[in-house]
Amino acid sequence: MSRLSHSEIHMVHRIGWLRAAVLGANDGLVSTASLVVGVAAAGSGRPEILIAGLAGLVAGAMSMAAGEYVSVSSQTDAEQADLARERKELAEAPEAELTELTQIYERRGLTADLAWQVAVQLTMRDALGSHARDELGISDTVIAHPIQAAIVSAMTFAAGAIVPLLVATIAPPAQITLFVATSTLVALAILGGLGATAGGAGVLRGAVRVTFWGALAMAATAGVGALFGVSVG
Numbered sequence: 001m002s003r004l005s006h007s008e009i010h011m012v013h014r015i016g017w018l019r020a021a022v023l024g025a026n027d028g029l030v031s032t033a034s035l036v037v038g039v040a041a042a043g044s045g046r047p048e049i050l051i052a053g054l055a056g057l058v059a060g061a062m063s064m065a066a067g068e069y070v071s072v073s074s075q076t077d078a079e080q081a082d083l084a085r086e087r088k089e090l091a092e093a094p095e096a097e098l099t100e101l102t103q104i105y106e107r108r109g110l111t112a113d114l115a116w117q118v119a120v121q122l123t124m125r126d127a128l129g130s131h132a133r134d135e136l137g138i139s140d141t142v143i144a145h146p147i148q149a150a151i152v153s154a155m156t157f158a159a160g161a162i163v164p165l166l167v168a169t170i171a172p173p174a175q176i177t178l179f180v181a182t183s184t185l186v187a188l189a190i191l192g193g194l195g196a197t198a199g200g201a202g203v204l205r206g207a208v209r210v211t212f213w214g215a216l217a218m219a220a221t222a223g224v225g226a227l228f229g230v231s232v233g
């Protein structure tokens, strides 16, 4: 069970959201740019490239939303199940629960007497809330919202995916691959740096790491596109 204090949990969640947003944009960028580069390498014209990219944006955003919804829902379900079990234990074995809470406060550094007093007073005020917070690490502010998480995921993915699509729309017809690849690598470096800042890691290392995988993804789809372009054409 989590033993994080309230403010620590809050911090973790805040960083979690920012990193999730950066990761979503990252996914949208890499997958859509790779699609665009692959289709372009097969020798397709701008309309086909844009249709493929747009379909990739929609498919990816939907898939991110669904994945996030399922993941956050199951987390919420697990928290609700924990709370239900706790409620039952409190009703059936209040003495044992009081002892449990006392021991938690003792482990956090209170003397046995004080821990017991705190446990008694908190139990009288809000027994379930105290056990949820101090035993399970669940507080009101961190109960996750599945729909909200799904929408944010879809939107961050789309925000990343729109970049290669816009570039493919305005690039000179013969140079779509070059323009999309270059702009994607620049955007990835910026996102990588941002993600590293959010996670407290080195900016340069974060940027290089993300850019490397983006380059690899585009090289792979360009290879596939070129192979197909040759064999079909």
Ligand SMILES: [Zn+2]
Pocket (backbone or CB within 6 Å): 086, 089, 097, 100, 131, 135
């Ligand atoms: Zn308990």
